Amino acid sequence: MRLTRRDALAVLAGLGVTGGAVSLTQFDPPTAESTGEGRGSDGERGGDGDADDTPPTAVRETMVAAGEVVYPSAAEGVSEFVETYVVGRTRDDSRRAAMVDAATELDDVARDWEGAAFADLPADDRDRLLRELGVDAADPVPDGTLSERLRFHVVNELLYAFYASPTGGRLVGIENPIGHPGGAESYRRATMDDPETTDSGGEGDG
């Protein structure tokens, strides 16, 4: 099951974050979708702060590393998906600082306890670390304790992106999950449609 940048954009669109693709190209290598124009200028991968609202690389790496743990093992393309989502999400000023803080603190804990960046730990250790911090049992609270904030800004942020996206939803049998404007037709079908032949973007087909 392959996650794409497009999946992330669909979830972001559902959350009202649009126009994200433009700023993404500032640090993403060009893809088949974006090579149509301006490869030279747009295609370069920038460093930290190349766009004002782009979160630091370390944060994106921490989020990707967390995504690899909280997503099912069948998920591929996690890195591109999470990066796209995180960049789009942090364009919302009310979320940006809190997400950056939570991810940074998680990384700090990993360095303290495990002697390595969170993103550099083996997946099992990342999983264990999050559980040792009580993130699995914590209530998500945007301004709560560290484990509550990690639950809200890291784990639930990632789970929302995944299971509100058609590709994530498909894994459990729903291609038009709650929060995704997947049209007013899917509820009528007896089975999931074929993702190859259906536009699963945010336009709706109803």
Next chain:
Amino acid sequence: MDRSSVADADVCIVGAGPAGGLVAHRLAESGATVVVLEAGPRFDGDRREQLEQHVRPGLGGPWEMGGPRDAFSSTGESFYPLNAARVKGVGGSTLHWQGMVMRLHERDFELDARHGVGADWPIGYDDLRPYYAAAEREFGVAGAADNPYAPPRDEPYPLPAFRPSHSDSIFAEACERLGIDMHSVGNARNSEPYDDRSPCVGYGTCKPVCPSGAKYTAESHVEKAEAAGARVIDRARVRRLEHDEAGERVVAAAYTTPDGETHRQEATQFVLACGGVENVRLLLLSDSDRYPDGLANSSGAVGRYFMDHLFAGMGGRLDRPTRQNHVGFNTSECHQFYDDADPVNGLKLEFLNYAGPSPVIDALHADTWGDDLLDQLDESYGTHVSMGALVEQLPREDNYVGLDRETTDDLGDPVPEIHWSVDEQTEAALSRANEIQARVLDDLGVEDRWTVGPDETGPAYHHMGTTRMGDDPESSVVDAECRAHDLDNLWISGSSVFPTGGAMNPTLTIAALSLRLAESLRATLG
């Protein structure tokens, strides 16, 4: 923003839900000077914020209900969760509503004459019939004329019905065998673009928020009223209606704004449209030497006969995919048993398209992640079905809304007291609904069954009966035009005027009555 009162207003409307919004729009369009005072805020901007608040735990409710402003007491045998049952803001409770809309049946207007229970309306179905049609156009109701049990209608619905769901087709197999008729159900939701609003795009979160605008909310009529010249003042909490010395007319509505200032809005006519609980509270808070029991209350009926519809449900799991939670609304109901006489309470059945959990919401509450979580979601999603039902509760004097003078809100005003219980006759009707539901689910072979019956039931959040309509000023609060018997220029818009409430969701009837009220009120302005 300037929240001061407007000079030379013809009409002051209190409350900006559908009952206030529709009246405001009609009157403003006719050239009247209209002011709307709304206690709650305008929820401007992107509805995605509310979407996220709904789906993600930890963010609080989408419509900011339940603070000190909204304090209440529930003193009856059954707890009444008032703040789950309403929204304060421009658009009123339709911000949160589901948007199922249907007309009352003919018998609902004459239940006493036909069956010796309830209280008859002073008007009949035929009086409301053209206003029902107009209300359907205002809401943009999607529906089809395939319901053999519906009251007569002259014209098609403004929009085509949403087609039946896959889940409906599963129920249809059983219903066919059992002789239970399924049909479409009216939805105040765009099946096609209508009134400059989007068609449904399947967010699946209709209740409490539709980010696409496909679901009708009364914001639409409030905006149109403003475009036609009405002034809408949000965060303006009306605390008292003042009357003239003779006690014949209301002269002003006193309201407090967020800066703590209190203003007086004078007008020629006043329309109360605060919903079935706050209408009562405002009348009782407006007591005076002339009216020691509250305004418009010489009958003593203000606050009495509080009714809601009761929910009965049953569900479980099948051994095949049921495709739930793609959309947040229903596409089929059954009104076959509505007019039955034993028990006499009206009853309608719903076939839910949102049975069981949604994977994304489950995931956000889970205590694990990764493959473990996927296994859990695989197990929890995919095979649920459920049926709902609404059951009528007949008016009883001992179900009432009053004031709790011991408890005050943040402005120091006594809060509403809801004294409510579910009587045995209603319980019998709930059991009857469960019986029919059980026949269907048995036939389908549904397992892991759960039931919401008389012991678990709860209200459907329809506040009716508390300022009942009637010809006799001794026993009713407003007349057939929704004008108070006691005060010439005070009108009440909303389901508080329903003498008997049937079992149909009330808001289409609220809208029809509002349009009729607007016409009558307009005639008095000359």
